[in-house]
Amino acid sequence: MPLIHVAQLCKTYQVPEREAGLGAALRSLVRRKTRAVKAVDAISFDIDAGEVVGFLGPNGAGKTTTLKMLSGLLHPTGGAASVLGFQPQRREAAFLRQITLVMGNRNQLQWDIPALDSFELNRTIYALPAAEFRRTRDEYIALMEVGDLVRKPVRNLSLGERMKMELIGALLHRPQVLFLDEPTLGLDVTMQRRLRAFVAEYNRRTGATVLLTSHYMADVEALCKRVLVIHHGRLLYDGGLSGLAERFAAYKTIGVTLDADTAGAVAWDAYGEVVERDGAHVRLRVPKAETARMTAQLLADQPVIDLTVEDPPIEDVIERVFAAGTAEASHA
Amino acid sequence: MLHIARLTWNFFRIGILNELQYRANFFIQLLQSLIALAVGLVGLSLVFSHTTALGGWSRPELLAVMGVHLMMGGLIRMTIQPNMQRLMGDVREGTLDYALTKPADSQALVSVRQIQLWQGVDVLMGLGVLAVATLQLQAVLSIRVALAFVAALLCGGLMVYAFWLILTTGAFWVIRMEHIVELFDGVYAAGRYPVSLYPDWLRTGLTFLVPVAFAVTVPAEAITGRLTSTTLLQAFGLALALLAVARWFWFFGLRHYAGASA
Incomplete structure (x- = not known):
């Protein structure tokens, strides 16, 4: 009980x-x-x-x-x-x-x-x-x-x-x-x-x-x-x-660090939306389904020093849940 | 019952702690009480400069009524009124939620939380006036009379409490009810004279709508040797009935309580 x-x-x-x-x-x-x-x-x-x-x-x-x-x-x-x-x-x-x-x-x-x-x-x-x-x-x-x-x-x-x-x-x-x-x-x-x-x-x-x-x-x-x-x-x-x-986030964030010389020349938009750029470190927003493919591509194309994949901040997720809930309610 | 008694005592203690922080209030209250007393005495002497009796009440007898009026008014403002005002505030602000999640009888809890100590000045002054009146009456205060007086006072007080609780429970539906305090004060002022002096419709109102007659006139009747045992029994019965109604209405109100929103 x-x-x-x-x-x-x-x-x-x-x-x-x-x-x-x-x-x-x-x-x-x-x-x-x-x-x-x-x-x-x-x-x-x-x-x-x-x-x-x-x-x-x-x-x-x-x-x-x-x-x-x-x-x-x-x-x-x-x-x-x-x-x-x-x-x-x-x-x-x-x-x-x-x-x-x-x-x-x-x-x-x-x-x-x-x-x-x-x-x-x-x-x-x-x-x-x-x-x-x-x-x-x-x-x-x-x-x-x-x-x-x-x-x-x-x-x-x-x-x-x-x-x-x-x-x-x-x-x-x-x-x-x-x-x-x-x-x-x-x-x-x-x-x-x-x-x-x-x-x-x-x-x-x-x-x-x-x-x-x-x-x-x-x-x-x-x-x-x-x-x-x-x-x-x-x-x-x-x-x-x-x-x-996992259930509600539609995207993930990929953090990539290259060496300073190459970073400037890369066309980042081809991989995803740039959220933050700080010298050689770049954070990209990528649709969740694309995460694996983009990660592989980045590793293949660029001389990557460091790479992380993160869930978006929980606040963003919650906001999405509420937005979804509102849409659902207005359909009902 | 023991639990309620302990609670009452503890709230009383804390109420005193609270009030002792505002000593200036004591002097303000003393001044107010003295003014009220002076106004009352001047009123009486004006009346009795024209006549020796008012509706069968002599001057010292009316003085006794005034004493009871002062004393009961003080008691009401010391114990009943502050609790009911706090209850109204709690309903408006949603803090009643805290009282309702405590393992104690909710009606008892909301009725003993607050005390305005300095209103006790009126109670003492009323007692003083009453003492002077009894001396002037040269009445013999037998134990029987004293007991009848205390019983009448208790019944009257309980009726006023029940009346107040019924009104205040209305706050569950009508959120703003502060003005009923002034309304009550206005009607209570009429109790300065015995209700028998008033026309029928007003007397009925002061007896059964707002129990001023039972709160003031009936105890005064006890002191002046007019109280019949029938009246006292009526007072007792009515007090019980009003208390029962108030309690039923309180729990009825609670079921409808929606609380102030988040």
């Missing part, structure tokens, strides 16, 4: 709809028109205990809605979900005690008091034994290296420092399932890396399951072996990150 089981899960919102302008606004007072918007449209997947899964999709794809259904905040309009054997929307205490939800754009720590006091509050909410609570808290504080910050009022912390505290607060009850919605939003690269490392370490120590959404591919690349790509509420891809490039 998988830890998270999602079958044909749907969520439809009724959104009020009206034309712009005063007349339309007045009309809508009397008769409110609504339109059904399918935020999540029959998605299915299973996640096993201990997996760290990345949830990718553009804004409005249905990622947050899915996370909210899995954490019990929203009632699905169709299909079924089970997390740890519970039906999330019933919000049983035994279920809520084992999960946590972190949203990068919203904080839950009390603004005017030090984080330590907010942690204490969580101890009461989760009814944690004092000794165990202190051990966990101090362990996290050491891991995050925030010992000198926990006594400052939260409002005096930087965004990154605050996010560290948020994460500590959200994990004090040692949840088995983590729903992280853009946890690194707006943070600088170093801070992103710290938070990532913390989540990875937590997963390693506790074997917890993590479902993560992020717009920063670095988060996903560093943490997730598996990704779910969702667009317009539908699941487009479920599998390894590398498989994503």
